[in-house]
Amino acid sequence: MSSLELLAILPQLVLSLAIVLQLLLIAVKRSTLMIQAFTAISIVLAGTAHYLIMPAINTQSTILFYLDGFSLAISVLVLFCAFIVCLVSGRYLKVSQEVHDEYYVLLLLVTLGASLLAISNHFASVFLGLELLSIALIGMVGYLRNRRQTLEASFKYLILSATASSILLFGMAMIYAYSGNLNFHHLSNSFLAVNNPQMQLLFNAGSVLFIVGLAFKLSLAPFHMWTPDVYQGAPAPVSMLLATVSKTAIFAVLIKFWFFSVQYVSPSSEQPMLNVITFVAIASMIVGNLLALQQTNIKRLLAYSSIAHMGYLLIILNVMSHQSLQLAWESGLFYLLAYCLATLLIFTFICQTSKANSEQDNDNWQHWNGLFWRSPVQAAALMCALLSLAGIPLTAGFIGKFYIISTAVDNAAWWLLASLVVGSGIGLYYYLRIIFTLFAKPDNQHLFKLNRLSHAVIVSLSITLLVFGILPDVISEEVRLFALSKFG
Amino acid sequence: MILTQILIALLTGGIIAWAAESHRANTGKWISLLAILFSFGLLTQFTVENHQLFHEFLPMANIEWISAFNIYYATGIDSLSFILIALTLLLGVICVLVSWQEITDKVGFYYFNLMASIAGIVGVFIATDLFLFFFFWEVMLLPMTALIAIWGHENRIYAATKFFIFTQVSSLLMLIAIIALAFIHQQQTGSLSFDYFALKQMAINPQVEFYIMLGFFIAFAVKLPSFPVHTWLPDAHTQAPTAGSVLLAGVLLKTGAYGLIRFVLEMFPQASSNFANVAVVLGVISILYGAKLAFAQTDFKRLVAYSSISHMGFVMLALFSYQQIAYQGALLTIVAHGLSSAALFSMVGMLYQRLHSRDLSLMGGMFSSAPRMGGMLLAFVAAAFGLPGLLNFVGEFMVLTGSFKSYPVHVIFAALGLIGSAIYGMYLFQQSFQGEAKHSINDLGKRELLICGALLGLLVCLGLFPELIFAHFPEQYSTAMNELASTHNVGSK
Numbered sequence A: 001m002s003s004l005e006l007l008a009i010l011p012q013l014v015l016s017l018a019i020v021l022q023l024l025l026i027a028v029k030r031s032t033l034m035i036q037a038f039t040a041i042s043i044v045l046a047g048t049a050h051y052l053i054m055p056a057i058n059t060q061s062t063i064l065f066y067l068d069g070f071s072l073a074i075s076v077l078v079l080f081c082a083f084i085v086c087l088v089s090g091r092y093l094k095v096s097q098e099v100h101d102e103y104y105v106l107l108l109l110v111t112l113g114a115s116l117l118a119i120s121n122h123f124a125s126v127f128l129g130l131e132l133l134s135i136a137l138i139g140m141v142g143y144l145r146n147r148r149q150t151l152e153a154s155f156k157y158l159i160l161s162a163t164a165s166s167i168l169l170f171g172m173a174m175i176y177a178y179s180g181n182l183n184f185h186h187l188s189n190s191f192l193a194v195n196n197p198q199m200q201l202l203f204n205a206g207s208v209l210f211i212v213g214l215a216f217k218l219s220l221a222p223f224h225m226w227t228p229d230v231y232q233g234a235p236a237p238v239s240m241l242l243a244t245v246s247k248t249a250i251f252a253v254l255i256k257f258w259f260f261s262v263q264y265v266s267p268s269s270e271q272p273m274l275n276v277i278t279f280v281a282i283a284s285m286i287v288g289n290l291l292a293l294q295q296t297n298i299k300r301l302l303a304y305s306s307i308a309h310m311g312y313l314l315i316i317l318n319v320m321s322h323q324s325l326q327l328a329w330e331s332g333l334f335y336l337l338a339y340c341l342a343t344l345l346i347f348t349f350i351c352q353t354s355k356a357n358s359e360q361d362n363d364n365w366q367h368w369n370g371l372f373w374r375s376p377v378q379a380a381a382l383m384c385a386l387l388s389l390a391g392i393p394l395t396a397g398f399i400g401k402f403y404i405i406s407t408a409v410d411n412a413a414w415w416l417l418a419s420l421v422v423g424s425g426i427g428l429y430y431y432l433r434i435i436f437t438l439f440a441k442p443d444n445q446h447l448f449k450l451n452r453l454s455h456a457v458i459v460s461l462s463i464t465l466l467v468f469g470i471l472p473d474v475i476s477e478e479v480r481l482f483a484l485s486k487f488g
Numbered sequence B: 001m002i003l004t005q006i007l008i009a010l011l012t013g014g015i016i017a018w019a020a021e022s023h024r025a026n027t028g029k030w031i032s033l034l035a036i037l038f039s040f041g042l043l044t045q046f047t048v049e050n051h052q053l054f055h056e057f058l059p060m061a062n063i064e065w066i067s068a069f070n071i072y073y074a075t076g077i078d079s080l081s082f083i084l085i086a087l088t089l090l091l092g093v094i095c096v097l098v099s100w101q102e103i104t105d106k107v108g109f110y111y112f113n114l115m116a117s118i119a120g121i122v123g124v125f126i127a128t129d130l131f132l133f134f135f136f137w138e139v140m141l142l143p144m145t146a147l148i149a150i151w152g153h154e155n156r157i158y159a160a161t162k163f164f165i166f167t168q169v170s171s172l173l174m175l176i177a178i179i180a181l182a183f184i185h186q187q188q189t190g191s192l193s194f195d196y197f198a199l200k201q202m203a204i205n206p207q208v209e210f211y212i213m214l215g216f217f218i219a220f221a222v223k224l225p226s227f228p229v230h231t232w233l234p235d236a237h238t239q240a241p242t243a244g245s246v247l248l249a250g251v252l253l254k255t256g257a258y259g260l261i262r263f264v265l266e267m268f269p270q271a272s273s274n275f276a277n278v279a280v281v282l283g284v285i286s287i288l289y290g291a292k293l294a295f296a297q298t299d300f301k302r303l304v305a306y307s308s309i310s311h312m313g314f315v316m317l318a319l320f321s322y323q324q325i326a327y328q329g330a331l332l333t334i335v336a337h338g339l340s341s342a343a344l345f346s347m348v349g350m351l352y353q354r355l356h357s358r359d360l361s362l363m364g365g366m367f368s369s370a371p372r373m374g375g376m377l378l379a380f381v382a383a384a385f386g387l388p389g390l391l392n393f394v395g396e397f398m399v400l401t402g403s404f405k406s407y408p409v410h411v412i413f414a415a416l417g418l419i420g421s422a423i424y425g426m427y428l429f430q431q432s433f434q435g436e437a438k439h440s441i442n443d444l445g446k447r448e449l450l451i452c453g454a455l456l457g458l459l460v461c462l463g464l465f466p467e468l469i470f471a472h473f474p475e476q477y478s479t480a481m482n483e484l485a486s487t488h489n490v491g492s493k
Helices: A003-008 A010-028 A032-052 A069-093 A101-119 A123-141 A148-179 A184-193 A197-218 A226-233 A236-260 A272-292 A298-317 A322-352 A376-390 A396-410 A414-439 A452-470 A473-484 B002-023 B028-049 B079-102 B107-126 B130-139 B141-151 B156-189 B196-200 B206-223 B232-239 B242-267 B269-295 B300-319 B324-355 B371-384 B391-404 B408-433 B446-464 B475-492
Strands: A059-061 A065-067 B058-066 B071-077
Touching: A003 A010, A003 A059, A010 A032, A010 A101, A032 A069, A032 A101, A065 A069, A065 A101, A069 A101, A069 A236, A069 A322, A069 A452, A101 A123, A101 A236, A123 A148, A123 A236, A148 A184, A148 A197, A148 A226, A184 A236, A197 A236, A197 A272, A226 A236, A226 A298, A236 A298, A236 A322, A272 A298, A272 A414, A298 A322, A298 A396, A298 A414, A322 A376, A322 A396, A322 A452, A376 A396, A376 A414, A376 A452, A396 A414, A396 A452, A396 B156, A414 B141, A414 B156, B002 B028, B002 B058, B002 B071, B002 B107, B028 B079, B028 B107, B058 B130, B071 B079, B071 B107, B071 B130, B079 B107, B079 B242, B079 B324, B079 B446, B107 B130, B107 B141, B107 B242, B130 B141, B130 B156, B130 B196, B141 B156, B141 B242, B156 B196, B156 B206, B156 B232, B196 B242, B206 B242, B206 B269, B232 B242, B232 B300, B242 B269, B242 B300, B242 B324, B269 B300, B269 B408, B300 B324, B300 B391, B300 B408, B324 B371, B324 B391, B324 B446, B371 B391, B371 B408, B371 B446, B391 B408, B391 B446
Parallel strands: none
Antiparallel strands: A059 A065, B058 B071
């Protein structure tokens, strides 16, 4: 193993080391503040490590990992989200004498799992990363053991996540039977080489199972049933982690598997897998948006809207030629970025206005009634995030949607575009309802006091959303560079 | 850069008005008024310096904006844009004046929204990059929706949501069409482009062209609004505050007409001439259906709103009949309807302030107590049903005469719309100001007299000398229209 190979996985090594040190730290002194600071610093360190590993781009590190520009960007995004979650968890959990060391250990484990997923290039590492992520998340979902909903949510997540994992494993086994190799890169070679229809069938069946497994974790329709309950039941910072870190990392795996196995340019004219993806995408866009319409609980609403957003993202998998690959990678990255920023912002607000010792989080958005007139800054930030999720210009969400529509037009995916239009039309309704509530004449006096830190977080997130929305050039060049340096 | 300066002046005016109002009450309206007048001054100075009156398209700014997609901040102006910008700024002044006493709640934020939507509308008229056009197209919606949703009447949330969703969904179709154009440009020349002139020169496969044209057409037909997609308009107009209605009817609907001329007709001559039959029928249906529904209303504002649908139907009919005279008539109708509907909505606002009701059945006989108001209302109603001597008459007359050559049968039906407008116009006046006196109200104040007088003066003045507008549209346009007409004739044969 050369030093370059070691360098390529430096951020993950930093995270692993930090977890060990965390355990030692707990053994020495139990202090919530200390461990929170330590976790935040180690995430920042792992983030800075990405700057050092630039020279190692396009390096195969052991057979398990491959670092390319896309993985690097995803990994940075994951760490950024985890950092915000770590920042906002402190105030949420600070309610009693209890010390929450384990929470932060689990947080780092989730982050490590997600960041491993981002660079993995092998079914084994995918499975390891996924399990690390999911098992730690189950612990976090059930962390507030006094809440009844939390227990329900964690059991639901445990059982369904385990089911999904076993489906995933079965799929991997079938693909292995077909290709004889667990490496992603190898898939494309064997896929193009073998023309035996029975073997093709085996491979397709395996791929379907693999995609179904991932779809469970990404909560794509029709495998979305668990999402609203888990979002609602989990403590707010954990829902935040689930919505951003876990989604981003797992989507990265899906997109890599899809593009590496080169199914989109299937040698035969029929594209069975593409039909599966198209079906799932359309179903997610429609179902997610429709079910979000009547929600009064903001966490449930965000759960349904995340289903729709994952559906929009699936559009970029519909790629017909190698030329449009570049655009598809770019679109995926930008959309994930915009989605994560907006979701982080809304969840930060929910976290900071709720407490861990109450029976429920402050998740009824009717309470935001007239917020704009009492606290213009908070309401304006929330409005930014909602408009971004709805894809309205001036915000990053619009540029993300622009990217996705571009990819779809480039590949003539008219059905997907049609459902995108219908889906976002429905989506507008519930986003607008919340925005109008913010501006309504105040008839209650729910005041949400935020401390300086959380104010700073939501304000800077909303400014970032606006900057990416108005001047996307500040990142586009970087994104392009990253996405260009893709798989060897 | 002068156009950008106008935009910036409007926007900063709005921001300063917002900030100033929170420090000292009653400063917001003055600042907004001054900002609009200042922009007007900039525009006038610019016009004086350019004696050709923008006969050619005059490109102004061209700055790279989003390099990944080759998108530029590109603006330009020609006579069509000029007239619409002037109309926008003029109605902007009216909007500030009608809000003078009406708005008492959250005043600073109100003027900010008003100014932002005026800036957005001006942006729509000057953008020559399709992405930029779309950007402004969406941006003007947000403050307008806020105006309806915050300062509107009893059913405002419903109206604002409906307005926003209708326009958003239809403009998403336009966005897809724009992106498709850019990718076709990439296939042909190797690079993406959103530049209006580059895209205009492209030769596109007719079938693809038709679908792209349809994407644009739907977005503009919703805004115009035309028959099957008009249902947002009565709600939005009725629930909006007075200035919102003035802005909606006066200029926001005109962005639809502008889009039809600038994009649908000029960029896709062949496809739109194939589509002309359908569009003309839609126009005629809008004229008759709008007039019929207007007659059935008991709500003053709703009645005026439906009459807008009817009037904009004339524009649609004229544009798709490919006749020079009809085209000029459409331009006059755009200006005339902008002025007269703004005037009518202002009158509704003034009545609402006095009566706190818009219900026609509760009004009546107010002429005795407010003769000046009654006289003004009569004049504006007369303008709306096309009394000779006022601008609306010239416009609609030219539309009908011009279109008759291409679509005689359609025009005969459309002409019935004129009778319809006379009926609902007289019904409106009679219900409110004549008959048994149910209320006695204050007559027009100085500010209100200024608003009505200015609008009436313009209507009369332009009605007697429509050359003032035609002077801006020299031969260049007629040749363009003749080319269109000849291709259309070839197409139909």
